[in-house]
Amino acid sequence: MKFIHAADIHLGSPFQGLKNIPANIRKRVVSSTGVAMKNLVQAAIENTVDFVCIAGDLFDNPEPDLETLNLAIDQLEILNAANIPVFLSYGNHDYLNAKIPGVIFPDNVSIFGEKVETKQITLVDGSTVDITGFSYNKRAEINARIEEYPSKSNQADFQIGMLHGSMDGLKSSEAHYAPFTISQLLAKNYDYWALGHIHKRQTLNDMPVIAYAGNTQGRHINEPGPRGISLVTINQQKQTDVQFLRTDVVEWTNVAVQAQKGMDLQQIISAIIQAVEPLAAQQLKLVNINLQNSNVLTPEILDELTSGIVLTQIQKQLDQEVFWVYRISLKVNNNIRIFSELDQAYWEKATANVFNEKKVQEKLGRLMELDFIAETYGNDLELNPLKDQVELMLKQRNALGDERDEN
Structure with a gap:
């Protein structure tokens, strides 16, 4: 048995937040989820798979526009012409609703309803496969639906579970998306669990395989690195081989550059270009430069860096067909103090009280139900950039220096 496990394709993703991006690059970025879908379809055909599983969030929103719907229909029709069945469940982004009527899809597409159900397929070699799953009927699914999944049946040679949700405790801000535990999945005795919702590719268990395929195309800097699908092969002895197939055409990348005391603007620009140029690859690289030790730089240099002048110069000097540095x-460096000893003590106390997960999530309230908010402010690590920004603003304005004494 050979199949593709995919999830979180997010067709129609708007890719908001990229400022002053050239039209040709913007077009490549905006179309990237659609191209990733086409690459998925091509991979399924080239590898002569028995079927395709899409574990939620085929679309980025429950009301996709006509162009996005037609793209999905056309690609699923290509699989239909190749006699490749598709098993589709809807997730929290594209939950069951009248704006995505199931009747528009070709006959090879089987859509799971809001109740857990099992669909069976007979392969060319005569093997039978039970595939169990469900679709969201609303944006948030706070209930643990795993207990509704039946144990493995003796009526099929293989059984696959499809589940769009998050492991209990994996990320607290994700707990309202069909939470489960590994032990609950193992208790069902399935041969493979095809998970969706978490965009980072990861394997939670090896025998049987319980895994997230990750999303097919990264959509922001919190989704860096290669993205794609899983090509899964399971033999009659239940030995499983999982191969990663890349489908993305745009790769988000973080590049670290070390700032040094006394650096001028040209030295900083040169250091950044030297760090970026070795990244050349087939995929367009959208690069975020992490300029480490920025607090050793003078307020004047920091002003130039935040004004956008340096970023513009870098963009002009790099090949835009290969790289686009969109942010510095x-x-x-917390080991380098920029305040007096007394001010440093006040600063550390204030940041501990303000820049922590509990405080920020308390202020955000129900906004944490939005995926991009949860991803950005879901843990203390993601709050560090905000803290750094405030600290550097204080240095630029000399807020705890001479100006304080003049007021």
């Missing part, structure tokens, strides 16, 4: 993130 200034990072603080």
